[in-house]
Amino acid sequence: MGRPERVPVLPPAGARDGRPVVIVTGALAPYTHVLYERLAERLDRPLHVLSCTKRESARQWVVEAPRLFRHEVLPGLRWHRDAVRNLYVNPAVVTRLAALRPAALVLNDFSPTMLMAAGFARLRRIPYLIRTDGVPETDPGQRSAPHRWLRRAIVAGARAGIGPSLxxxxxxxxxxxxxxxxxxxxxxxAWSPAGPPPPDAERPYDVLFCGILNEEVKGARFFTDVILACAARGRRLRVRVAGDGPLRAEMEARLAAAEIEAQFDGYLTQAALPAVYASSRLFLFPSRGDVWGIVVHEALQSGTPVLASPHSGIARELLEGHLCGEVRPLDIEAWVTGTLDLLDNTERRAALREAARSALPRFTADVAAQGYVEALGAILKA
Structure with missing residues (x-):
């Protein structure tokens, strides 16, 4: 549980008048910071963001101070259950919303804090959007009655929904x-490459893994199994692993025992990521249940082709939807074959890069902010 934090007194909203739009979210992330800056540029009223926690325990990123929107962290209780599951109880959300008098709310996902905000909005007749990254395949509401009840209670009063995917x-x-x-x-x-991606001849690594080093969500042990199986076929790949987590020591020991050259970077800042993604010829994403998977997008914009499992939103809707990546079931032999085929097929990698260049303009900060503008405009006019 986190300690309660003192709620700062926010300065006046500034040049834009009118009741604000308020977003209630779990924690600011680098990409949501960019999104809210773009959204604040487009709104005709102030934008305030209320976070349930300063930073999720499994995240090491540093987020810049906002320029165009107001942000504060609510006091309350935080239970970080694991790398991807967090529970927030922030009763102060009610008093802050009462003080801010929002014209509209955006509630991010499902927690007791969002339920309290939804109840306040319904009592005061404030329209709100419910936003989620979730998908049915990873939704705990499909298996748990309390989660299902929470979702139904929050969604019941929402004017509309918003999210990244079908x-x-x-x-x-x-x-x-x-x-x-x-x-x-x-x-x-949250970042874009500074220039065109380097050619494969300037990429010192064969394969890259980037993410939390666990098995239950990210498939880090499966990744290691694939690398070892490639070695068993006579191909000792040059490996780079960016990120940290409970399986790091195990991965390092297994790859070292097989005499496989591997670079483990640990957690990296956003500024270090462009060089990391551009250092490998292939990105492996053996997800066991990501609602989206921004790391795949980061690889694609760096000119790095991707081999992914089907268990993520981005695999289904970007890689398969726009034919800009390889998607294979989580079978070791299928992944060994897929990895080696892609590494040996220059033309196929070039085709995937070209398909990614055509698809990625549909997935930008400007497109994301416009989705909010249109959704908020509809409920504010209703």
């Missing part, structure tokens, strides 16, 4: 948001 639309539809009331706001990386 999977998110399907999830919200299960709880009552009609498809015509869903707006798409894609996810995107």
């Amino acid at each position: 999977g998110s639309a399907r999830l919200l539809a299960l709880y009552g948001v009609a498809p015509e009331r869903f707006a798409t706001s894609p996810l995107f990386p």
Whole structure:
């Protein structure tokens, strides 16, 4: 549980007048910081963001101070259950919303804090959007009655839904948001490469893994199994692993025992990521259940082709939807064959890069902010 934090007194909203739009979210992330800056540019009223926690325990990123929107962290209780699951109880959300008098709310995902905010909005007749990255395949509401009740209670008063994918639309539809009331706001990386991607001859590594080093979500042990199986076929690949987590020591020991050259970077800042993604010829993403997977987007914009499992939103809707990556089931032999085939096929990698260049303009900060503008405009005019 986190300690309660003192709620700062916010300065006046500034040049833009009118009741603000307020976003209630778990924690600011680098990409949501960019999104909210772009959204604040487009709104005709102030934008305030209330976070349930300063930073999720499994995240090491540093987020810049906002320029165009107001941000504060609510006091309350935080339970970081694991790398991807967090529970927030912030009763102060009610008093802050009462003080801010929002014209509209955006509630990010499902927690007791969002339920309290939804209850306040319904009592004061404030329209709100419910936003989720979730998809039916990873939704705990499909297996747990308390999670299902929480989702239904929050969604019941929402004017519309918003999310990054068709999977998110399907999830919200299960709880009552009609498809015509869903707006798409894609996810995107918080950074862009400074220049064109380097050629393969300038990339010292064969394969890259980037993410939390666990098995239950990210498939880090499966990744290691694939690398060892490639070695058993006579190909000792040059490996780079960016990120940290409970399996790091195991991965390092297994690869070292097989005499496989591997660079383990640990957690990296956003500024270090462009060089990391551009250092490998292939990115492996053996996800066991990511709602999206921004690391895949980061690899693609760096000119690094991707081999992914089907268990993520980005694999289904970007890689398969736009034919810009390879998607294979989590079978060791299939991944060994896929990895070696892609490394040996220059033409195929070039084709995937070209397909990614055509698809990625649909997944940008500007497109994401426009989705919010249209959704908020509709409920503010209703």
